[in-house]
Amino acid sequence: MPSSEFDIIQRYFTSAVSERDDVVHGIGDDGAVLHVPIGMDLVVSIDTLVSGVHFFADVDPAALGYKALAVNLSDMAAMGAEPAWATLALTLPTVDASWLEAFSRGFFELAERYGVQLVGGDTCRGPLAVSVQMHGFVPQHAALRRTGAMPGDLIYVTGTLGDAGLALHAVQNHRRLPEAHAHYLTGRLERPSPRVFEGLALHGIASAAIDISDGLAADLGHILTASGVGATLNVERLPVSRAFIATAQGDDCWQLPLSAGDDYELCFTVPEEKQAKAEQVFARFGCGAMCIGIIEPQPGLRCKRASGELLVPSTSGYQHFEPVST
Amino acid sequence: MPSSEFDIIQRYFTSAVSERDDVVHGIGDDGAVLHVPIGMDLVVSIDTLVSGVHFFADVDPAALGYKALAVNLSDMAAMGAEPAWATLALTLPTVDASWLEAFSRGFFELAERYGVQLVGGDTCRGPLAVSVQMHGFVPQHAALRRTGAMPGDLIYVTGTLGDAGLALHAVQNHRRLPEAHAHYLTGRLERPSPRVFEGLALHGIASAAIDISDGLAADLGHILTASGVGATLNVERLPVSRAFIATAQGDDCWQLPLSAGDDYELCFTVPEEKQAKAEQVFARFGCGAMCIGIIEPQPGLRCKRASGELLVPSTSGYQHFEPVST
Numbered sequence: 001m002p003s004s005e006f007d008i009i010q011r012y013f014t015s016a017v018s019e020r021d022d023v024v025h026g027i028g029d030d031g032a033v034l035h036v037p038i039g040m041d042l043v044v045s046i047d048t049l050v051s052g053v054h055f056f057a058d059v060d061p062a063a064l065g066y067k068a069l070a071v072n073l074s075d076m077a078a079m080g081a082e083p084a085w086a087t088l089a090l091t092l093p094t095v096d097a098s099w100l101e102a103f104s105r106g107f108f109e110l111a112e113r114y115g116v117q118l119v120g121g122d123t124c125r126g127p128l129a130v131s132v133q134m135h136g137f138v139p140q141h142a143a144l145r146r147t148g149a150m151p152g153d154l155i156y157v158t159g160t161l162g163d164a165g166l167a168l169h170a171v172q173n174h175r176r177l178p179e180a181h182a183h184y185l186t187g188r189l190e191r192p193s194p195r196v197f198e199g200l201a202l203h204g205i206a207s208a209a210i211d212i213s214d215g216l217a218a219d220l221g222h223i224l225t226a227s228g229v230g231a232t233l234n235v236e237r238l239p240v241s242r243a244f245i246a247t248a249q250g251d252d253c254w255q256l257p258l259s260a261g262d263d264y265e266l267c268f269t270v271p272e273e274k275q276a277k278a279e280q281v282f283a284r285f286g287c288g289a290m291c292i293g294i295i296e297p298q299p300g301l302r303c304k305r306a307s308g309e310l311l312v313p314s315t316s317g318y319q320h321f322e323p324v325s326t
Numbered sequence: 327m328p329s330s331e332f333d334i335i336q337r338y339f340t341s342a343v344s345e346r347d348d349v350v351h352g353i354g355d356d357g358a359v360l361h362v363p364i365g366m367d368l369v370v371s372i373d374t375l376v377s378g379v380h381f382f383a384d385v386d387p388a389a390l391g392y393k394a395l396a397v398n399l400s401d402m403a404a405m406g407a408e409p410a411w412a413t414l415a416l417t418l419p420t421v422d423a424s425w426l427e428a429f430s431r432g433f434f435e436l437a438e439r440y441g442v443q444l445v446g447g448d449t450c451r452g453p454l455a456v457s458v459q460m461h462g463f464v465p466q467h468a469a470l471r472r473t474g475a476m477p478g479d480l481i482y483v484t485g486t487l488g489d490a491g492l493a494l495h496a497v498q499n500h501r502r503l504p505e506a507h508a509h510y511l512t513g514r515l516e517r518p519s520p521r522v523f524e525g526l527a528l529h530g531i532a533s534a535a536i537d538i539s540d541g542l543a544a545d546l547g548h549i550l551t552a553s554g555v556g557a558t559l560n561v562e563r564l565p566v567s568r569a570f571i572a573t574a575q576g577d578d579c580w581q582l583p584l585s586a587g588d589d590y591e592l593c594f595t596v597p598e599e600k601q602a603k604a605e606q607v608f609a610r611f612g613c614g615a616m617c618i619g620i621i622e623p624q625p626g627l628r629c630k631r632a633s634g635e636l637l638v639p640s641t642s643g644y645q646h647f648e649p650v651s652t
Contacts, residue, residue, distance in 0.1 A: 024367055025471065028552070030404040030537060031371035031462075033469045036362045041350055044445060045357035046459065048415040050452035078356040089374040089415070089457045119370060126376035127453035131415045133372065136357075143359045145351065211356060226354070 012104040013088065013121050020117045022084065032119035034085060040137040045075035051128035056171075061099045063190040064130065065106030070194050071213065072134035073114060074264040077199030078211040080144035081136035086111065087120040089131040114196055144202055144209040144268070146226035153207050153269040153295040155231060156278075158195050159287040160241040161216055163188035165260020166248055181243035188241075192264035198285050202268055205278045209268035215259040217313040220267050221301055232302040233258075233293035235311055258303060259313045269295055338430040339414065339447050346443045348410065358445035360411060366463040371401035377454035382497075387425045389516040390456065391432030396520050397539065398460035399440060400590040403525030404537040406470035407462035412437065413446040415457040440522055470528055470535040470594070472552035479533050479595040479621040481557060482604075484521050485613040486567040487542055489514035491586020492574055507569035514567075518590035524611050528594055531604045535594035541585040543639040546593050547627055558628040559584075559619035561637055584629060585639045595621055 014027050024033040036042050049068050051057045069086060076083045088107070092100075111118065116134070167189035170177050177185055195211070202209060208227055210219045216238070224230055238257040240248075248256065265287075270278045275291075282289035303311040340353050350359040362368050375394050377383045395412060402409045414433070418426075437444065442460070493515035496503050503511055521537070528535060534553055538545045542564070550556055564583040566574075574582065591613075596604045601617075608615035629637040 024467075025469065029469075029471050029473075030401040031369040031407065031460075031469075033405070033464065034368040034370060035466070036368055038364065042360040042362055042368065043357040044360060044411070044413060044461070046413045046415050046446050046448050048417060048448045048450055048457070050417055050450055053450060053452050075356040079359070081357065085370070087370060087372045087459060089372050091374060091376055091455060120372050122372050122374045122457070124374055124376055124379060126379050126455060129417060129452060129455060131374070131448070131457045133413060133459050134357075135370070138359065140361070141350075143351065143355075143357075145355050147355075 012100045013118055020084065020115065023117055023119055026117065026119045027121065032085070034119065034135070037137060039140060041140050041143065043076060043079045043081035043136045043138055043143060044133065045072055046131065046133040047071045047075065048129060048131040057128065060190065061102040062106035065103035066110050066191050068130040068132045069107050069110045069116070070192050070264065072132045073110070073194035073196055074192070074211040074213065076134055076136040077195045077266060078144065078209050079136070079138060080142065080199050080203050080209065081138045082200060083114050083116050083134055083136040083196060085119045085135040086116050087133045088118060089122045091124055091126040091129040093126070093128055142203055144199065144206055146208055146210055146223045149208040149223050149227035149229050149269040149295045150271065151229055151295050151297045153271050154275060154291050155220065155233065155267065155269055155293040155295060156289045156291055157212070157216065157239060157265050157267050158198050158285060158289050159263070159265040160239045160244065161212070161257035161263050161265060162244050162248070162260055163241050164192065164262035165256040166244055168260070168262060169256070178247055181247050184241070184243045185247065189262055192262065193287070194264060195266045195287065198266055198287065201281050201285070205270055205274055205281060206268040207271055209266055212261070212263050212265045212267055214261045216267060217258050217301060217303070223267070223269065224299070224301060230296045230299040230301065231293050232296060232304055234306065235303050236306050237290060237292045239288070239290040254311070255313065338426045339444055346410065346441065349443055349445055352443065352445045353447065358411070360445065360461070363463060365466060367466050367469065369402060369405045369407035369462045369464055369469060370459065371398055372457065372459040373397045373401065374455060374457040383454065386516065387428040388432035391429035392436050392517050394456040394458045395433050395436045395442070396518050396590065398458045399436070399520035399522055400518070400537040400539065402460055402462040403521045403592060404470065404535050405462070405464060406468065406525050406529050406535065407464045408526060409440050409442050409460055409462040409522060411445045411461040412442050413459045414444060415448045417450055417452040417455040419451070419454055468529055470525065470532055472534055472536055472549045475534040475549050475553035475555050475595040475621045476597065477555055477621050477623045479597050480601060480617050481546065481559065481593065481595055481619040481621060482615045482617055483538070483542065483565060483591050483593045484524050484611060484615050485589070485591040486565045486570065487538070487583035487589050487591060488570050488574070488586055489567050490518065490588035491582040492570055494586070494588060495582070504573055507573050510567070510569045511573065515588055518588065519613070520590060521592045521613065524592060524613065527607050527611070531596055531600055531607060532594040533597055535592055538587070538589050538591045538593055540587045542593060543584050543627060543629070549593070549595065550625070550627060556622045556625045556627065557619055558622060558630055560632065561629050562632050563616060563618045565614070565616040580637070581639065
């Protein structure tokens with residue numbers, strides 16, 4: 001069993017993952033020394049997952065290790081950045097070798113898929129929490145941002161929406177998902193696919209981009225606010241999976257694709273004159289990309305049915321703090 | 327009062343701190359976009375402070391904000407890096423405006439002193455914890471590391487040792503520090519001075535360096551292990567403050583400068599032929615630098631009194647986990 005912080009880090013987090021040429025010195029000193037390629041800017045994102053807030057305390061540690069990295073890779077995707085290096089701050093109530101082995105296995109499974117090297121870490125005792133920071137590269141002045149959407153731009157999303165929300169809803173309400181779809185839907189919640197290659201393909205196409213962590217309405221709302229525009233969505237066009245259609249029940253199940261978080265798809269805007277080129281590029285996406293609405297000058301988000309009926313999203317997305325009164 | 331994560335970040339952490347030219351895009355998107363100067367490598371460090379482990383739950387929030395950044399600046403100092411950008415992951419049990427105001431005041435007080443810009447953050451609900459990641463620059467191939475100490479090199483420390491350990495000891499044992507020294511000693515624990523400028527001055531002088539977070543014996547031990555050497559320390563030469571001398575009691579009070587952590591001084595090695603040049607440079611250090619021993623080929627750390635008596639450090643430094651048995 002490990003007897004100190006240093007042993008833990010050494011044992012589970014300096015595994016023989018692909019050594020990147022741009023890592024001058026990795027784990028083992030007061031800081032990592034890293035080389036950013038000439039002509040590239042550095043993109044940095046950070047996300048923390050806390051037990052009881054972002055996941056259940058009895059979470060599968062391999063799924064947690066995977067997801068902690070996935071949510072940060074999704075930020076890289078939203079910026080059009082090529083992921084490179086990660087750091088990990090892990091707070092643990094106890095040292096549990098099998099837990100750590102599974103956590104690091106999930107983490108490195110995804111890290112290796114995207115050529116990401118862990119270059120630093122901090123392990124300490126305390127309530128279970130995972131903070132991952134990602135570093136990636138974008139060509140100078142080419143980062144995808146939230147600010148560039150213009151009236152007339154078309155709004156797209158990758159993949160399908162609402163799957164993770166449906167799986168979470170089942171867990172929270174102690175409902176069993178249909179056997180035929182449980183594996184797929186639970187996988188969408190626990191092991192989302194960050195759209196890294198799709199994000200890289202959006203250079204020169206997208207005018208603005210964000211990843212959907214808090215729900216489409218909330219995250220598209222950030223693009224609208226940052227860009228000083230509004231939008232109308234065609235609710236019937238929101239892409240949903242066959243598993244979602246077969247499983248979702250109730251008159252308000254359309255709320256999930258609009259408001260549920262955790263899908264980690266990309267939402268982005270495309271100027272009309274680039275639509276033809278864009279559709280060519282999207283045809284190569286395994287996950288697809290669907291046009292779901294249009295940017296308008298009038299502020300606010302309008303969610304319309306084909307009938308013209310206006311719908312109101314049930315919440316403004318997942319808030320990490322409940323509103324408090326003064 | 328803030329009603330969401332976004333409001334909190336906006337309100338307390340996007341204050342008008344010095345905007346650095348190398349921050350292309352700061353807070354407000356899925357990631358920050360940053361420009362590393364040509365000819366420089368990036369140095370990255372991360373440190374987490376957890377309530378009940380690294381600080382008391384009723385800690386002065388301004389001191390916590392200060393210290394969370396200070397410990398990371400100290401890592402930059404140990405690498406000989408010029409600090410540039412920080413990210414902050416803050417986990418809070420509740421949203422408390424006055425707490426957040428004080429925390430951010432402490433954080434930005436130190437950030438502005440070193441020209442550090444906060445470029446990203448993540449705020450969420452959960453047990454109180456602070457994770458700061460620092461980014462800095464070193465000229466390519468010039469980072470100070472733990473690996474370069476050679477037999478014959480002289481061992482130095484900056485400032486004084488044991489002050490923070492003495493203050494912590496008093497708090498843990500509900501003892502009052504003497505009135506004349508309480509302010510100084512408590513300040514050394516709560517608001518350590520990261521030796522950033524001293525670290526930068528060590529380029530071309532030091533063969534190895536580390537900052538003293540876990541205690542001199544433990545941290546020097548990391549240099550010895552990484553460099554494959556040993557050392558002898560002259561215990562009487564360990565620099566202590568007048569406040570320490572006036573306050574420390576007991577026959578074993580020499581243990582504190584050797585074993586207590588939290589001083590955040592630098593420990594570094596200097597080849598003998600560079601000693602004259604080094605002493606000239608150190609003369610400009612406000613904190614001073616003291617030669618306390620010598621690197622030797624024989625592995626292990628030997629702590630000697632002038633009488634020749636060998637002393638054994640009480641612990642191998644602060645361990646974040648107690649040893650556990652299988």
